[in-house]
Amino acid sequence: MADKVALITGVTGQDGAYLAQLLLQKGYVVHGVKRRSSSFNTERVDDIYVDPHEREARFFLHYGDLTDSTNLIRLVQETQPDEIYNLGAQSHVQVSFETPEYTGNADALGALRLLEAIRILRLEKSVRFYQASTSELYGRAQEVPQRETTPFQPRSPYAAAKLYAYWITVNYREAYGMFAANGILFNHESPTRGETFVTRKITRAVASIHRGLQETLYLGNIDARRDWGHARDYVEGMWRILQHDEADDFVLATGEAHSVREFVELAFAETGRTIRWQGTGVDEVGVDAGSGASLVRIDPRYFRPTEVDLLVGDASKAKAKLGWSHVTGFRDLVAEMVRADLTRVAADARHGQS
Ligand code: NDP
Ligand code: GDR
Numbered sequence: 001m002a003d004k005v006a007l008i009t010g011v012t013g014q015d016g017a018y019l020a021q022l023l024l025q026k027g028y029v030v031h032g033v034k035r036r037s038s039s040f041n042t043e044r045v046d047d048i049y050v051d052p053h054e055r056e057a058r059f060f061l062h063y064g065d066l067t068d069s070t071n072l073i074r075l076v077q078e079t080q081p082d083e084i085y086n087l088g089a090q091s092h093v094q095v096s097f098e099t100p101e102y103t104g105n106a107d108a109l110g111a112l113r114l115l116e117a118i119r120i121l122r123l124e125k126s127v128r129f130y131q132a133s134t135s136e137l138y139g140r141a142q143e144v145p146q147r148e149t150t151p152f153q154p155r156s157p158y159a160a161a162k163l164y165a166y167w168i169t170v171n172y173r174e175a176y177g178m179f180a181a182n183g184i185l186f187n188h189e190s191p192t193r194g195e196t197f198v199t200r201k202i203t204r205a206v207a208s209i210h211r212g213l214q215e216t217l218y219l220g221n222i223d224a225r226r227d228w229g230h231a232r233d234y235v236e237g238m239w240r241i242l243q244h245d246e247a248d249d250f251v252l253a254t255g256e257a258h259s260v261r262e263f264v265e266l267a268f269a270e271t272g273r274t275i276r277w278q279g280t281g282v283d284e285v286g287v288d289a290g291s292g293a294s295l296v297r298i299d300p301r302y303f304r305p306t307e308v309d310l311l312v313g314d315a316s317k318a319k320a321k322l323g324w325s326h327v328t329g330f331r332d333l334v335a336e337m338v339r340a341d342l343t344r345v346a347a348d349a350r351h352g353q354s
Helices: 014-025 043-048 069-079 093-098 100-120 157-176 198-210 231-243 260-269 316-322 330-350
Strands: 005-009 029-034 059-063 083-086 128-134 179-185 217-219 250-252 275-278 285-288 294-298
Touching: 005 014, 005 069, 014 029, 014 043, 014 231, 029 069, 043 059, 059 069, 069 100, 083 100, 083 231, 093 100, 093 157, 100 128, 100 157, 128 157, 128 231, 157 179, 179 231, 198 217, 198 260, 198 330, 217 260, 231 250, 231 316, 250 316, 260 275, 260 285, 260 330
Parallel strands: 005 029, 005 083, 029 059, 083 128, 128 179, 179 250, 217 294
Antiparallel strands: 275 285, 285 294
C-alpha cells in the first residue's frame, strides 16, 4: 500500500511542527503550507526539512495562504492528500480584537475554502479533514468542565471566527458525507509556543530575569484559569481523531484548571525563587521573597475587552472512543518550558545576541 499523504496548513506554527514530526515518524509523506514572509518563519520545522537534492525527501513545503482560494485548490490538487489538517490561523485572541476582519477571513473562511477545495476537486469520499477548533468556543462557559455538548458562547473575534469554522466543518460532514472532524482543543503549550502567549511569555521572562537580562514581567489578568497540556500529546489526539472509524468532534484536555498566577509561581520556583503577592488590582506586584525585587507587575494593556475567565475540559469521550489521554501534566510542562528557555537564553548570551 502506498504511504499516506498529509497536507498541513499552519505547519510553521507550534502544532504544525509537532504534527509534521509525528506523521513523518508514522511513515507519512507530509506537505506543509507556509506563508511568504520577509523574514525566516520556518524555524520550527528546519530540523525535519531535508533538502530534496541530498536524499529522498518526505517533507515538502509549499507557499500558500488560507485567504487565497485558488492557491488552496491547486495545493490540494497537486498533493492529493489522504488527510488534511487545517491548523493555520491568526491564533492570538487579543490580536483578534485589533484585526477582527483578517481573523475572520483566515480562521472562518479559510476552513470553508479548504472544504470547498475538497468538494470542487471531488475528493469528498477520499480525503479526511481535521479542523483545529478550540476551547475558546465555550467562552463564558455554561458548564464546568466543558464537554462536546456544552453550548458555545464565543467572547472574541477569534472565537467567533472559529465558531463558523466549527459549524461549517459539521455542515460539510452532514451535507456531503465528508469525513470532516473537529478537535476542540484546550490550551496546549511547549518550549516552541509562540512568545506572546502567556505561558511562553512567562517562561522566557523567568529565564531572562534569572540571567539578569530583564527586571520585570508585565502581565494582564493573572486570575484567568486555563486547562494547559503539552502540544506533543495533543497532536497525537488530532491524528487519532482522523483514524477513528467515523467522523466526529472531540474535546482534548487534561481536566485540570490552573491560574496564570499559579503558572508564574511555579515557573519562578524552577529558578529557586518564591513569589509573594502584594497589593490588589492593577497595583498588585509579585515580589521575590529572597531579594525583595518586584518581578511581576500588572499592565492593563494586556486586559482583553471581553475575557474568558475559566476553561477546563472533560476529555472522557476522546478517552473512551480514541483511547487518548494526556501524558504530560501541568508541573512537568512548566518545568520543561522554563528549562528550555534557560538553555536558550544561555546559548544566546554565548553568541552575543542578548
Ligand atoms: P500558531 O500561532 O503557533 O500557528 C499558526 C500557524 O498558522 C502558523 O504556521 C502561521 O504561519 C499560520 N497562519 C497564520 N495565518 C495564516 C494564513 N492566513 N494562511 C496560512 N497560514 C496562516 O498556532 P498553534 O500551533 O498554537 O495552533 C494551531 C491551530 O490550533 C490554530 O488554528 C489555533 O487557532 C488552534 N488552537 C490552538 C490551541 C493551542 O492552545 N495552541 C488550542 C486550540 C486551538 P506563520 O508562522 O507564518 O505565522
Ligand atoms: P488564550 O491564550 O487566550 O487562552 O488562547 P493566552 O496564552 O494568550 O492567554 C491565556 C490567559 O492569560 C491571560 N493573560 C495574558 N495573556 C497574554 N497573551 N499575555 C499576557 O500578558 C497575559 N496576562 C494574562 C489572558 O487574558 C488569558 O486569559 C490560546 C491560543 O492558543 C488560542 O489560539 C487557542 O484557541 C486557545 O489558547 C485555546
